[in-house]
Amino acid sequence: MKDFAHATLLLRRKLGAKVVLTDAAALEAASYDSSRIAVRPAAVVRPVKREQIGVLLKLANEHGVPVTPRGRGTTLMGSAVPLHGGWVLDLLGLDKIGVDAEAGLAHVQAGAKVGDVQKAAAAAGWFYPPDPSSKDYSTIGGNVACNAGGMHGGKYGVTRDFVVALKGYLPTGEFVEWGTATRKFAAGFNLRDLWIGSEGMLGVVTDAVLRLIPAPAARWTLLTSFADEVSAFRAARALFAARVQPAICEFLDRASVTCAESAMKTTIFPGQPGRPVILLELAGSEAELKDAKKAVLAWAEANAAGHRAAKNRDEAEALWAVRRKCSGAMFQMGDAKLNEDITVPLGAYEEFAVWLEKLRASSKLAIPTFGHLADGNLHVNIMYHKAVPAECRAAEKAVLALMKKVVSLGGAISGEHGIGLAKTPFLRLQHSEAQIGAMKAVKQALDPKGILNPGKMFEVFEVWKQPRVTVSFPWDHK
Ligand SMILES: Cc1cc2nc3c(=O)[nH]c(=O)nc-3n(C[C@H](O)[C@H](O)[C@H](O)COP(=O)(O)OP(=O)(O)OC[C@H]3O[C@@H](n4cnc5c(N)ncnc54)[C@H](O)[C@@H]3O)c2cc1C
Helix, strand or coil: CCCCHHHHHHHHHHHCCCCEECCHHHHHHCCECCCCCECCCCEEECCCCCHHHHHHHHHHHHHCCCEEEECCCCCCCCCCCCCCCCEEEECCCCCCEEEECCCCEEEEECCCEHHHHHHHHHHCCEECCCCCCCCCCCEHHHHHHHCCCCCCHHHHCCHHHHEEEEEEECCCCCEEEECCCCCCCCCCCCHHHHHCCCCCCCCEEEEEEEECEECCCEEEEEEEECCCHHHHHHHHHHHHHCCCCCCEEEEECHHHHHHHHHHHCCCCCCCCCCCCEEEEEEEECHHHHHHHHHHHHHHHHHHCCEEEECCCHHHHHHHHHHHHHHHHHHHHHCCEEEEEEEECCHHHHHHHHHHHHHHHHHHCCCCCEEEEHHHCEEEEEEEECCCCHHHHHHHHHHHHHHHHHHHHCCCECCCCCCCCCCCHHHHHHHCCHHHHHHHHHHHHHHCCCCCECCCCCCCCCCHHHCCCCCCCCCCCCC
16 A cells, blocks of 8 residues: 655645644554444544645645545444545544524534534524434534434434535535525535535535424333334334324334343333333424324324333433443344344335344344334344354355345335445445446546545445454444
8 A cells, every 4th residue: 555655744744743643643543433444544634724625635636645534433334444545534623513593503514523513402492303323422524424314313304304505625625515504505406415425435524504493392202012023013104104203213123122121130011021112202392292192102002012101301211221222232142243224115114024033043143123113224233253253154144135135125225324345245236337337427527536535335345354453432332
């Protein structure tokens, strides 16, 4: 791999040693993301002014230096790994947040934490619904680049549904603005939406204008249990068919509940250990909630094996414990996890549940599954032991079978995490050559020298063959 020493020296002269870092600690920290795949960059660049990004990109184009934009590095897909070395563009220094309380808009710089945006919105009486579990760490730039989702997706939507306008730099270094701080904008091609979900390959986001909604006055939580997964999925469809729109509708299968219960040392429904559950949260005005509660309780009576409603926030928090605990607790079933984030269309829920049970049996692996039922986004966690070659092979086969199945059902290989490096072997299952050709043509048009986040999405990368760094993150098991 090239060392880009000369170009790095030139960049340092232009931006200064405080912005262009080459010390071992900085290079090491920017070499990996949450995928734990590591490649050392030549420099880490931490701009303190927006214009420095334009300078960097122009120089990168002149000297053919790869540039990998980076927020907090929480992506699980390897999308922030500087695969071909070069410069990591760390945006954490640009983190200002302003709320226009009259217009219901947030003006946010790329490095701002999503959780901080939510807090700033709440302080002004507004609500920013996109809520990835990584929200206390991940940045708005990263969320825009990955079109991050979360538990609120079914009712409110994902990051894309809240982005009004973006500012930033083309890969060639020109500053651009996609949209204005007005909710409507029909002037020209919509390149704003092209940037959203482009995983840092079509431009660098520096600023976003985000739409806010009025904060719901009240919330109500209900935990329901079911005899098996198929009954739970069938019940969820009945709920949506009844036109009930919960703010949150989280499903946990038997294995996920069993893991959480063993971590909590209690059963959530006495006498019914390890039953699949659906955790519902309604949000809205007191009047809206009154009617919705009635409908949901009638639904639970008719469909669930058991249900528990929270009378206050403390009780709600107790019901939430099973969801919060399940992900970390899965490591009792294996020391390695393939956390897939597939989507399944509502009409195929029961078929998918039956198929997944067969996959568990044929692979002989634990595959605890949980996720967001209102938008069909399920986290299928394939657990295995790293030191057992047969389990590694079985996990590799299981993930391929899973991807083929969801595509055949009309679903997606990723609902929120993106492609990065980890999902590159499956892109062709989802997309035809014509579709991939169109995506590559866009990339070529915007980034003719191919310097922005190269090696992602289109080149097949065999994550299985890669060594991983041993590192623990503050967000592990969130
Ligand atoms: C514990 C945990 C829970 C998670 N939960 C969820 C979840 O519920 N929902 C969900 O959707 N995801 C989730 N994720 C995945 C991850 O948090 C999201 O993809 C998030 O959007 C990444 O943000 P980041 O700031 O860490 O970006 P990074 O990981 O640093 O980068 C991610 C991608 O965005 C690009 N990028 C970053 N900043 C910019 C920018 N300013 N301009 C252009 N490109 C940029 C990078 O090049 C890279 O391709 C989770 C991850 C973890 C570890």
